[in-house]
Amino acid sequence: MIDQEKTTLDRLPLFNGTSQHESFSSFKEILPTSRMPQSAVPCEFPDGEPISLPPTYEFGGATRSLEGFLSDTDTAALLVLKDGVVRYERYALTGGRNVQWISWSVSKSFVSALVGIAIAEGHIRSVDDAISDYVPVPTGSAYDGVRIKEVLQMSSGARWNEDYHDSSSDVFRLGAAMSDVGTLDAFVAGMVSESRPGTVCRYNSGDTQALGALVVHATKRSLTDYMKERLYEPLGMTSPGYWLIDSVGMEMAFAGLNLTARDFAKLGELYRKDGVWKGKQLVPKAWVKASITPDALHLMPGMPILADHTLPLGYGYQWWIPDGNRNEFSAIGIYNQFVYVDPSRGVVIVKLSSNHAYGTTMTEETNREIETIECLRAISQQFD
Incomplete structure (x- = not known):
């Protein structure tokens, strides 16, 4: 089901310091979407004994108020699972248990799962295949001859600027391709190379859009x-889900998935359990392991590049890997969307937010992603 009689993403006021929660909870009403109905057999997480949040967490050499952080980052949903049981759940602003919230780049991790499933089903031969074996792109363009693995690891070598503070950056141009004067596929086909594939991890939403096209062309199905x-x-999934789409119905693979907090949590729980759900292997175990394992120097914490700086996080197949020895991993979206997984403690945490300061600079002081991880770690440590 597709609804296209709406506005377009490039007309929305983003990264300018204004409040965003009204739109983030209602994109299915204001932007063109495709729809996934709720499951015929909905699965509800059971509720367990409630926990209290820790009053403080440590970050930047200081003790900080957790409640203050949740308020400052305009947190609309916070959901904490322990061994698949809900132990904490709260909503604020325009969030709610049945509210579909925009995922932004959390959707990248869903796309990665779909690539893994498509390989398991034989639609794609291997991550070592060139993505151009499946996706039609011009000879010599950014994705011509580039291995699928390198695209999964944000290491395609494509020229890219993911600067949310610069309205002329590539990520803004990609969003503009959602309008009726362009398409997402055409944008991907027009990208050019900058570095040798597999040598630099440069965060690039265009890479994920190319992966979305890969799934579509390989399976002959829409995302x-x-x-x-x-x-x-x-x-x-207990509620309908929505993908933002362009003028020809192609999904915004890099950022366009809208789900409820509880349904977002199911991807984290699925990966915490090595791809198994209710006794069935939905995503291959080897794919889950590869997805959350930086396997080359340029993918290790401190090496991935976002815009003009590096991040103290590692990168796998469209999943972020926090530094440390707890084997944590997280899907992360702009404005502080998180599906954080701490397998050592059996914990999955979803934080949906509309941090109004996000993107007003490209610094941690406004975007607060590393601080969010420390906040979520403090919550997870409640279960020690």
Whole structure:
């Protein structure tokens, strides 16, 4: 089901310091979307004994108020699972248990799962295949001859600027391709190379859009239909989900998935359990392991590049890997969307937010992503 009689993403006021929670909770009403109905057999997480949040956490050599942080980052949903049981849940602003919230780049991790499933089903031969074996792109363009693995690891070598503070950057141009004067596929086909593939991890939303095109071309299905059958239905999603789409119906693979907090949590729980859900292997175990394992120097914490700086995080197959020895991993989206997983403690935490300061600079002081990880770690440590 597709609704295209709406506005377009490039007309929305983003990264200018204004409040965003009204729109983030209602993108399915204001932007063109495709729809995934709730599962025929919905699966609800059981509720367990409630926990209290820790009053403080440590960051930057200081003790900080956790409640203050949640308020400052305009947190609309906070959901904490321990061993698949809900131990904490709260909503604020325009969030709610049945509210579909925009994922932004959390959707990248869903796309990665779909690539893994498509390989397991034989639609794609291997991550060592060139993505151009499946996706039609011009000879010599950014993705011509580049291995799927390198695209998964944000190491395609494509020239890119993911600066949210610069309205002329590539990520803004990609968003503008959602309008009726362009398409996402055409944008990807027009990208050019900058570095040798597999040598630099440069965060690039264009890479994920190329992966979305890969799934579509390899499976001969839309992302919406393929996800509905391979993830949405078997995971027992309890509410409808929505993908933002361009003028020809192609999904905004890099950032356009809208789900409830509890349904976002199911991807984290699925990966915490090595791809198994209710006894069935939905995502291959080897794919889950590869997805959350930086396997080269340029992917290690401190090496991935975002815009003009490096991040103290590692990178896998469209998943971020915090530094440390707890084997944590996280899907992360702009404005502080998180699906954080701490397997050592059996914990999955979803934080949905609309941090109004996000993108007004490209610094940690406004974007607060590393601080969010420390906040979520403090919550997870409650279960020691």
